[in-house]
Amino acid sequence: AQSVTQLGSHVSVSEGALVLLRCNYSSSVPPYLFWYVQYPNQGLQLLLKYTSAATLVKGINGFEAEFKKSETSFHLTKPSAHMSDAAEYFCAVSGVDTGRRALTFGSGTRLQVQP
Amino acid sequence: ETGVTQTPRHLVMGMTNKKSLKCEQHLGHNAMYWYKQSAKKPLELMFVYNFKEQTENNSVPSRFSPECPNSSHLFLHLHTLQPEDSALYLCASSQRDLDRKYGYTFGSGTRLTVV
Numbered sequence: 001a002q003s004v005t006q007l008g009s010h011v012s013v014s015e016g017a018l019v020l021l022r023c024n025y026s027s028s029v030p031p032y033l034f035w036y037v038q039y040p041n042q043g044l045q046l047l048l049k050y051t052s053a054a055t056l057v058k059g060i061n062g063f064e065a066e067f068k069k070s071e072t073s074f075h076l077t078k079p080s081a082h083m084s085d086a087a088e089y090f091c092a093v094s095g096v097d098t099g100r101r102a103l104t105f106g107s108g109t110r111l112q113v114q115p
Numbered sequence: 116e117t118g119v120t121q122t123p124r125h126l127v128m129g130m131t132n133k134k135s136l137k138c139e140q141h142l143g144h145n146a147m148y149w150y151k152q153s154a155k156k157p158l159e160l161m162f163v164y165n166f167k168e169q170t171e172n173n174s175v176p177s178r179f180s181p182e183c184p185n186s187s188h189l190f191l192h193l194h195t196l197q198p199e200d201s202a203l204y205l206c207a208s209s210q211r212d213l214d215r216k217y218g219y220t221f222g223s224g225t226r227l228t229v230v
Contacts, residue, residue, distance in 0.1 A: 034218050043119070043205055043221035051216040090158070094216075102148060102171060103219060105158040 002027040004093050006106035014114050019063075019078040021109045023091030026072065032094040033074040034103065035065055039087045047089075050074060061085070086113045118142045121206050121222035128196065129230055136191040136225045138206030145211050147189040148219065149181060152203040164189060165211065196229045203227075 007022040025031055032051050036044040048059025055067045065076045074091060091106040119140045128134050138147065149161040163171035164183040178200075180192040189206055203226050207219035 032216050036218075036221075041223070041226075043121075043223045044207075044219075045221070046218040049216070049218050102160050102163050104160075107157045 002031070002093050002104050004091050004104055004106035006089075006091050006109050008109055009107065010110050010112065012112040012114060013081045015083055016080050019076070019081045019085065019111065021076040021089050021091075021111065023065075023074045023076065023106060024072050025074060025091070025093045027093055033065075033067060034092040034094070035059065035063070035074075035076050036090045036092060036105075037061075037087050038090065038108075044090060047076070081111075081113045083113050083115065086111055119206060119208055119220050119222035121204075121225050123225060124223065125226045125228075127228045127230060128193070130196060130198075132196075133192070133194040135193065136204055136206075136227075138189040138191075138222055140187055140206075140208040140220070142208060142220060143210075144208035144220070145186050146209045147183060147186070148207040148209075149189070149191055150205040150207065152205055152224070154202075158205070161191075193227075196227075198229050201227055201229045 003026045005024045013019055034049045035047040037047050038044045047063050048057045050057050050067045058064045063078045065074050067074050088108045088110045090108045092103040094103050122137045145166050147164045151159045151161055160173045161175045162181045167183050178195050182190040203224045205224045206222045209217045209219045
């Protein structure tokens with residue numbers, strides 16, 4: 001079955017520092033991969049998605065992610081953190097696997113940005 | 116405004132009450148989803164509707180009853196809930212359930228508290 005593992009439930013960085021949020025996936029078919037962000041008391045907002053085109057995907061708010069098939073990873077990065085990036089981030093995979101077509105989400109990583 | 120509207124935003128109900136959650140989308144999407152988000156747990160897919168037909172029920176207890184009268188509206192009817200059902204209930208939509216490359220658009224959720 002398809003699954004997503006996000007390493008680290010909490011990540012803390014200083015303002016201006018590199019942000020790296022890790023995501024590894026498992027899928028028996030070529031996956032489509034997504035990163036979502038959730039601000040307090042809000043729903044999930046799509047940051048970026050990989051759909052088998054370019055392996056380096058650029059999203060909103062300066063975030064990008066690189067699909068690495070050999071490592072089954074889709075890590076999210078941002079060169080310089082801003083206070084407004086503090087939120088929870090979810091990685092998700094979509095694959096036609098044992099009839100499950102809907103998105104499967106990871107457990108989420110809460111990003112704290114220190115001044 | 117995300118294009119997916121959920122009402123109410125907050126709901127407190129007793130275990131013997133009957134209430135309904137409403138979701139509405141004006142994006143022209145044909146697939147709609149209910150997810151449950153509990154503290155410290157991954158998002159749990161509950162139901163999937165594709166062109167008004169339920170295509171997935173993820174072993175959800177019968178005290179949760181979905182209804183999809185058309186592709187723009189989705190309801191979740193609640194009755195005799197338990198305190199452990201307290202969570203954020205998220206509605207999402209996508210163009211078509213079978214098109215894996217499309218991400219989902221989420222509503223802001225209904226924060227449900229069962230007392």
